[in-house]
Amino acid sequence: MSSDGKTYGSCENPHNDEADGADGAISPRERRVPVMEDGDPPKTIAVAAGLLGLVIATFLFHHHIHHQHPMTGPIPDPNAYPRRSFITRNGRNITIPVLAFPSVALAIYSSDDDQPIANEAVRHAVEDLEISYFDVAPEYGDGVAQLRLGEALKPYRKNVWLAAKTMFRTAEGSAKDLENTLKALQTDHLDLYQFHSISTEADVDTIMGEGGAMETFQRAKMDGRILAIGFSAHSEPMAIRMIESGLVDTCMFPINFGAYHYGGVGQRVLDSAIGNDVGVIALKSGARGRLTESTGEEVHVPDAFKHIPEWKRQEMIHYPVRASSVHHTWYQPEDDPIELNRLITWSLNQHGVSAVIPPGDLNLLDGISDLLRGKADVPAFDDAQLQHMLERYEDIVPIFHNRSVSGTKTST
DSSP, rough: OOSSSSOOOOTTSSSOOOOHHHHHHOOOOOOOOOOOTTTHHHHHHHHHHHHHHHHHHHHHHHHHHHHETTTTTTOOTHHHHHHOEEEESSSSSSEEEEEEEEEGGGOOOSSSSGHHHHHHHHIIIIIOOOOEEEOOOTTTTHHHHHHHHHHHHHHGGGGEEEEEEEEOOHHHHHHHHHHHHHHHOOOSSSSSSEEEEEBBHHHHHHHHHHHHHHHHHHHHTTTBBSSSSEEEESSSHHHHHHHHHHHEEEEEEEEHHHHHHHHHHHHEEEEEEEEOOEEEEEEEEEEEEOOOOOTEEEEOOOSOOOOSSSHHHHHHHHOEEEEEETOSSSSEOOSHHHHHHHEEEEEETTTTTEEOOOSSOEEEEEHHHHHHHOOOSSOOOOHHHHHHHHHTTTTSSSSSSSSSSOOOOOOO
């Protein structure tokens, strides 16, 4: 039992977190252009030239807005990455690409003047890297990330699979949060909506109880505002409770090499998810280990948040969060590109994993994309790589563990 009266799960400190969806774009409208005959006066030619220019401009505008090349199809290509499926509670078979865009990276663009930077980051992800799965939450930058993403994603929304989260545990709070998120993301629905950072018995009891957030989720799923229900968690017991409720479609959980092999965290969740037909989205797959006083800076906690519940602010005070000043992540990512790709490959080779959320540093994203883009399946992971990684990470303190070591708070 902690000082705030909560009973926590296996990862010691609470609340830690960081598709189908590709409809064809609308083709540009055809317009008739007068055919120029010999002897047409110059004025007629000038008018025709103007009309032709209008046609070209109209085509380019629609091409930019809808992003469908007449020869290659929608942008991004929904099959640019290997895809894996999960079955929703109402029987829908959903397939999603194995790599998501970590929209937490947009949280640093706090000024409206930064919107063009966010726009370019998303454009690069969609058009160059062909990423079509985007994950975001109001907690990322206290609403900043979802605001930047909504504007940047507007030209591509029809062709991407969009997931968001809420930390509000009651029906009333989560309903307001959902409306705020839909407005910020400039969309009428979410492909996946998730309970964010479930770690305590109280979290699960409140969500599942009368007047709990599950009521909001189920109503929103019935009216089409959300298409699938999921959650993120860092506690194995609480993740398993949510999976075994029979009410969720996906589980977002740390499937991390160090936490799995040196912390004993992950396999129980995978087993439960497989047994209950719940898709697993791997968190912290690119993490090397947890931040220390020398490798991380303590995050300032403001007097109030706009999009984050008060209980979360209090938790951040009592369980101080550290962030990397280099990568802006809540853990120490593997910044060697070869080793980072090994970590990602290992996570995706764990049975039951549908996709990974990469580190929230966009400087690391291109290398991970190169590993997976254009492949029919995820690269294999062999015993030689396993032995190499066991040796490489044997001295690290895993970000999550089932050992009696002081806390591992790394919330995203």
